[in-house]
Amino acid sequence: MAMDVGEKGSLKADINVTPLVDVMLVLLIIMMLIAPMLHYQAIALPEAGNSTEKPDTQGQTVVAIDSRSMFYVNALPVTPRELVPRVQRALEDKKEKLVYLKGDKDAKYSAIMDAMDALRKGQIEEIALITERKQTQGGTTAGAGR
Numbered sequence: 001m002a003m004d005v006g007e008k009g010s011l012k013a014d015i016n017v018t019p020l021v022d023v024m025l026v027l028l029i030i031m032m033l034i035a036p037m038l039h040y041q042a043i044a045l046p047e048a049g050n051s052t053e054k055p056d057t058q059g060q061t062v063v064a065i066d067s068r069s070m071f072y073v074n075a076l077p078v079t080p081r082e083l084v085p086r087v088q089r090a091l092e093d094k095k096e097k098l099v100y101l102k103g104d105k106d107a108k109y110s111a112i113m114d115a116m117d118a119l120r121k122g123q124i125e126e127i128a129l130i131t132e133r134k135q136t137q138g139g140t141t142a143g144a145g146r
Helices: 018-037 080-091 109-121
Strands: 002-005 011-014 061-065 071-073 076-078 098-103 126-129
Touching: 061 080, 061 109, 071 080, 076 080, 080 109, 098 109, 109 126
Parallel strands: 061 098, 098 126
Antiparallel strands: 002 011, 061 071, 071 076
16 A cells, blocks of 8 residues: 655555556466366266277367266366257367267266267267277287287
């Protein structure tokens, strides 16, 4: 707080907001840097013996279903009613209309099928399932020689 002696000997008190603005800008920058790194609940993918390398989903449309049958579109939680409109909005400006579906290994099969059926009813036909490669007894991944 800055104090100036005004006319006739009276004190004039002013609040200096510069440090407050500096702190708020630093906090804003920190939040902007950390926000993309925050992830929703981790999805434990099921294993499959005949899967290929996992695609790079950065910049792709990804629908995830966790073990509690909660839906996420590009890491943002959505309700089942919002699923198709949100995916359609995400696909609007993309050339490739492919949706990657990640289902937790503990998710209900019916929840994954409901999501696929809803996407197909919404005219979204290109759906790819993402899985982990199954580990063999020797510690190598199945299908690694392909």
